[in-house]
Amino acid sequence: MMPAEGETIGTRIDTVRQRIAEACDRSGRDVAGVRLMAVSKTRTPEEIADAAECGLTLFGENKVQEAASKIVRCPGTLEWHLVGHLQRNKVRRALPLFTCIQSVDSRRLIDELDKHATGTTPVLLQINIAGEAAKHGADPAEARELVDAVNATARLEVHGLMTIPPFAPEPEKSRPWFAQLRELRDRLTAETGTPLPELSMGMSNDYAVAIEEGATLVRVGTAIFGKRK
Numbered sequence: 001m002m003p004a005e006g007e008t009i010g011t012r013i014d015t016v017r018q019r020i021a022e023a024c025d026r027s028g029r030d031v032a033g034v035r036l037m038a039v040s041k042t043r044t045p046e047e048i049a050d051a052a053e054c055g056l057t058l059f060g061e062n063k064v065q066e067a068a069s070k071i072v073r074c075p076g077t078l079e080w081h082l083v084g085h086l087q088r089n090k091v092r093r094a095l096p097l098f099t100c101i102q103s104v105d106s107r108r109l110i111d112e113l114d115k116h117a118t119g120t121t122p123v124l125l126q127i128n129i130a131g132e133a134a135k136h137g138a139d140p141a142e143a144r145e146l147v148d149a150v151n152a153t154a155r156l157e158v159h160g161l162m163t164i165p166p167f168a169p170e171p172e173k174s175r176p177w178f179a180q181l182r183e184l185r186d187r188l189t190a191e192t193g194t195p196l197p198e199l200s201m202g203m204s205n206d207y208a209v210a211i212e213e214g215a216t217l218v219r220v221g222t223a224i225f226g227k228r229k
């Protein structure tokens with residue numbers, strides 16, 4: 001789709017916010033319970049500053065190297081989360097950059113993060129909800145063990161779950177996966193007594209559906225910044 005004439009980061013953010021409010025209305029949720037993250041991979045510090053000017057404060061990056069060189073050139077008031085796969089040899093570099101690591105998906109990564117964390121570090125467990133072979137994220141059947149593993153660390157705190165469902169052009173196709181992540185969360189909370197309030201799910205194409213299924217954080221790139229080159 002060609003961008004509509006006069007479309008800017010500001011007008012796109014207005015549209016996203018409006019659609020978030022509508023999805024909250026439809027599902028009887030308080031709009032304060034849904035955080036909008038701008039996923040800024042491949043975007044310049046100037047584009048990020050534009051989004052920050054429009055009031056966005058939460059940003060997501062998927063590569064440690066890119067984030068390390070970019071974050072220092074962005075407004076210092078922003079909160080950054082890692083939403084991409086984290087290799088263990090990049091843990092030390094990643095920790096000082098990000099408030100939250102959303103892509104924790106193995107016991108070995110949990111151990112490495114705990115070893116190098118210098119303070120309390122919130123994490124989300126990334127779940128490969130559809131069991132796709134080529135995708136990162138833990139198998140839903142391993143999730144219980146990973147919650148226990150984080151609870152056994154000195155410095156990590158698990159705040160919830162994150163998922164990237166199979167790509168589908170039709171947003172309704174994502175709904176069952178979002179519902180499954182929420183149900184998995186409910187089950188894990190019941191079994192472990194760990195509150196897992198955060199559900200990071202929904203991207204440009206399907207964030208409205210994700211909100212209807214309980215998302216507390218939506219990760220939006222294209223719908224804010226335009227098409228990636």
Ligand SMILES: *Cc1c(COP(=O)(O)O)cnc(C)c1O
Binds near residue numbers: 041204222
């Ligand atoms: C790129 C990315 C997004 C945003 O994708 P869009 O379709 O551009 O909104 C969200 N989450 C993760 C993990 C990503 O890598």
